[in-house]
Amino acid sequence: QSALTQPASVSGSPGQSITISCIGTSTDLGSYSLVSWYQHQPGKAPKLMIYEVSQRPSGVSNRFSGSKSGNTASLTISGLQADDEAVYYCCSYVGSRSSVFGTGTEVTVL
Amino acid sequence: QLHLQESGPGLVKPSETLSLTCTVSGGSISSNSFYWGWIRQPPGKALELIGNIYYTGSTYYNPSLKSRVTISVDTSTNQVSLKLSSVTAADTAVYYCARDRDYGNFDYWGQGTLVTVSS
Numbered sequence: 001q002s003a004l005t006q007p008a009s010v011s012g013s014p015g016q017s018i019t020i021s022c023i024g025t026s027t028d029l030g031s032y033s034l035v036s037w038y039q040h041q042p043g044k045a046p047k048l049m050i051y052e053v054s055q056r057p058s059g060v061s062n063r064f065s066g067s068k069s070g071n072t073a074s075l076t077i078s079g080l081q082a083d084d085e086a087v088y089y090c091c092s093y094v095g096s097r098s099s100v101f102g103t104g105t106e107v108t109v110l
Numbered sequence: 111q112l113h114l115q116e117s118g119p120g121l122v123k124p125s126e127t128l129s130l131t132c133t134v135s136g137g138s139i140s141s142n143s144f145y146w147g148w149i150r151q152p153p154g155k156a157l158e159l160i161g162n163i164y165y166t167g168s169t170y171y172n173p174s175l176k177s178r179v180t181i182s183v184d185t186s187t188n189q190v191s192l193k194l195s196s197v198t199a200a201d202t203a204v205y206y207c208a209r210d211r212d213y214g215n216f217d218y219w220g221q222g223t224l225v226t227v228s229s
Binding site for chain 2: 003004032034036038043044045046047048051052057089091092093096097098099100101102103104
């Protein structure tokens with residue numbers, strides 16, 4: 001199973017909205033609405049931000065939202081803040097207890 | 111609050127076996143419905159699921175690593191272990207343990223531990 005494709009980097013100014021894409025295939029994103037997104041900041045454990053395409057765990061800001069269409073999932077961060085700087089990874093369930101991750105996107109707040 | 115902590119040697123020689131332990135605190139590893147996974151990230155590469163285990167001992171292994179991987183659970187110590195045999199430089203990576211609440215939703219992660227394979 002190949003990694004999902006994400007842009008290497010995305011940047012935006014404080015207050016702006018950015019969207020990170022996650023491109024897969026018909027055997028992963030195209031087959032399952034089981035997409036999760038993770039925020040990874042240096043020195044910290046990765047943090048679950050979105051699950052099941054668009055659900056937010058308790059405590060995650062509603063500035064984070066997710067969607068999916070066909071073989072592409074997206075994470076949108078609205079009202080960008082300095083603390084949002086991190087690497088973001090998407091992940092798709094692919095059946096039989098297996099998952100595949102994205103290549104990761106570094107978000108920079110200008 | 112659940113806390114996961116990976117531990118083990120940071121340097122392993124080629125052809126030897128990499129052994130890591132994930133200690134879970136703040137909750138029982140025997141809780142229903144959760145799987146416990148090992149995930150790694152080689153330098154400059156994507157995260158990769160190595161495998162996962164249910165507290166009963168039921169396992170899943172990534173087919174690309176299946177012949178070399180063993181994941182086990184010790185409910186008495188609340189620990190999950192990873193063994194990866196016959197390692198090469200390609201196994202150099204940060205190794206994470208994580209709780210899978212269901213269908214690849216990893217809601218708790220350890221901070222990760224860097225393992226370097228080198229003589």
